[in-house]
Amino acid sequence: MALVPPLPVVAALLLLLAQPLGNAAGDLHPVVLVPGYGSNQLEAMLTAAYEPPAPACAAAGADRQGWFPLWPNHTATRDASQVPCFADQMSLVYDAGADDYRNADGVATRVPSFGSARALIGWDQLVRQLEGMGYRDGETLLAAPYDFRYAVAPRGHPSAVGSRYFRDLGRLIRAASLRRGRPAIVVAHSFGCALTYQFLLSRPLPWRCRYVKHVVLLGSALGGFAPGMYGLSAGIDYGLPGVTRPAMLRLARSQQSTLWRLPTPLVFGDRPLAVTRSGTYTARNMSAFLEAIGFPDGVWPYETRVLPMWEALPPPMVPVTSVIGVGIRTPETYVFGTDGFEGEPEVTYGDGDGDINLVSLVAVEDWAGVEGQAMEVVRLPGVNHSGFFSVDSAVERVVDEICRAGGGSTELDRKFSI
Missing domain, CATH: 3.40.50 (Rossmann fold)
Structure with a gap:
């Protein structure tokens, strides 16, 4: 835990x-x-229950009897043999019986x-x-x-x-x-x-x-963002060299927080976000998208643990200033070709801060019309996320x-x- x-x-x-x-x-x-x-450190410690996925991980684990830096992981940046170790130790497990997420077996973590x-x-x-x-x-x-x-x-x-x-x-x-x-x-x-x-x-x-x-919000994405879908379909590599596709997918799909990146129906509505030869996926059929990318295990936690939290955006009733970047090309729709989700898509761009779509950045503007809610949105042209x-x-x-x-x-x- x-x-x-x-x-x-x-x-x-x-x-x-x-x-x-x-x-x-x-x-x-x-x-x-x-x-x-990813904007703060994580530390890890391996216990006797840890089973290394590769010999190099076992060798490194023998030298790590206490806490060591898990993120940022400069060891994996310098030594490609440590990349599978990082991917294994950084991944989570969704325990369907407990209905909760936990670390991989034998991995303890803390936030220093x-x-x-x-x-x-x-x-x-x-x-x-x-x-x-x-x-x-x-x-x-x-x-x-x-x-x-x-x-x-x-x-x-x-x-x-x-x-x-x-x-x-x-x-x-x-x-x-x-x-x-x-x-x-x-x-x-x-x-x-x-x-x-x-x-x-x-x-x-x-x-x-x-x-x-x-409350001062910087680059808020209370409606999710389109690149969050691409991350789940292609995986994430944390900027490390030589991360295999299975490892990238595990890193992306095992984490509870990556499901929070998905565009919400409330904010994105019926906008086409991912298009294949067999279908068009919007925020309203996100479960079908998860099935289509080969992530059926994500449907239940998405529908029960994520979606209910973003069905509405009631104002917090404390003064809010939202500072956002605008005017930067931001991925809006991913069009996949004959290789489907395993291929590189063509990307249609729209407004945003380079990562977060404008429609999500401005979702909080509706609070300005609520009695008792002080609200201001500050737009900074050309400032990225x-x-x-x-x-x-x-x-x-x-x-x-x-x-x-x-x-x-x-x-x-x-x-x-x-």
């Missing part, structure tokens, strides 16, 4: 956050960062550095900007990394890892808020937006209003939105005050 993260670490962190803070940090609201898929912004991958520029404004890691600036292979499930379905994460995230936000004497600003990216949204819905409204001042952390103008705009959410001056205000 995955460990997310070790309970003594979480308890110690929450105890620290409960201590009063001096005036050095000023009037800042605490900021909690929720990363996207829960609570620290240093745990995040790719957020450095944004973190440096915030620290330059007076935020302090572990005090006013916190992060909630997670095992991104997992997700959560609707009421009536167990989700041990996801439920534990929601519990820890709730405790982190509450402790930070109480310590500062003011509610937190939650900043989420990509898959982290979907988790944050479902987390908010899982908490009573009085809890949300007391502990969450504002990861550009919030690498494009200077985009980073500055995100920082400005965090300042605005906290009631502080924005960059524009500061320039005019000089």
